[in-house]
Amino acid sequence: xxxxxxxxxxxxxxxxxxxxxxxxxxxxxxxxxxxxxxxxxxxxxxxxxxxxxxxxxxxxxxxxxxxxxxxxxxxxxxxxxxxxxxxxxxxxxxxxxxxxxxxxxxxxxxxxxxxxxxxxxxxxxxxxxxxxxxxxxxxxxxxxxxxxxxxxxxxxxxxxxxxxxxxxxxxxxxxxxxxxxxxxxxxxxxxxxxxxxxxxx
Numbered sequence: 001x002x003x004x005x006x007x008x009x010x011x012x013x014x015x016x017x018x019x020x021x022x023x024x025x026x027x028x029x030x031x032x033x034x035x036x037x038x039x040x041x042x043x044x045x046x047x048x049x050x051x052x053x054x055x056x057x058x059x060x061x062x063x064x065x066x067x068x069x070x071x072x073x074x075x076x077x078x079x080x081x082x083x084x085x086x087x088x089x090x091x092x093x094x095x096x097x098x099x100x101x102x103x104x105x106x107x108x109x110x111x112x113x114x115x116x117x118x119x120x121x122x123x124x125x126x127x128x129x130x131x132x133x134x135x136x137x138x139x140x141x142x143x144x145x146x147x148x149x150x151x152x153x154x155x156x157x158x159x160x161x162x163x164x165x166x167x168x169x170x171x172x173x174x175x176x177x178x179x180x181x182x183x184x185x186x187x188x189x190x191x192x193x194x195x196x197x198x199x200x201x
Contacts (some may be wrong), residue, residue, distance in 0.1 A: 002080045016045065040189040043122060045103060060091055062091030062092055064092075065128060068100065068104060072101070075108075076117075080117075083123075083126075086126075088130060090128065090138065096197070103163045103168060110185065111184075119146075119148060125141070128141070136188050137193060137198050138192075138197060140188070141187070141188050142186070145183045147183055164187060173195055174190060
């Protein structure tokens, strides 16, 4: 076995261990969500599926952020106007792609059920940009507007908030927040480029 083959095997082994640790972390976080067993199983299956889709991406090539967002919308059969997905070409490394993919999955799922993607004549903007050039950072923003919240409905932070405030914050040294308003959800996340990106242009 060549040195390169040994290194490739070690990298694959580390990625498998990281994926298992991430799934375990998801399961631990989910125990604090008040759901019955069937609903929990469906949510866990969706989250593991989101991670799996990203995990199939080549480690060497990285994961294109725009494709990651569009693929998740496609999985949920979202085909409509009023959606803006825009930003420079960036390729996420394996670790950040898995976590950002999980976050986008949570945001899309929530939006399809309760937010901008559940109603007509609403707007959704998913945008990202790089700040720098010193301490370069990747900024990601998911913003909904025009959502009509039924009177008396209280939208509480759920698993998506845990992803952005705990998982991504701890694993990628990121900062983020999720705000629920009468217009919809505003989620922001900010990552050090050195932690999140394989390449950007």
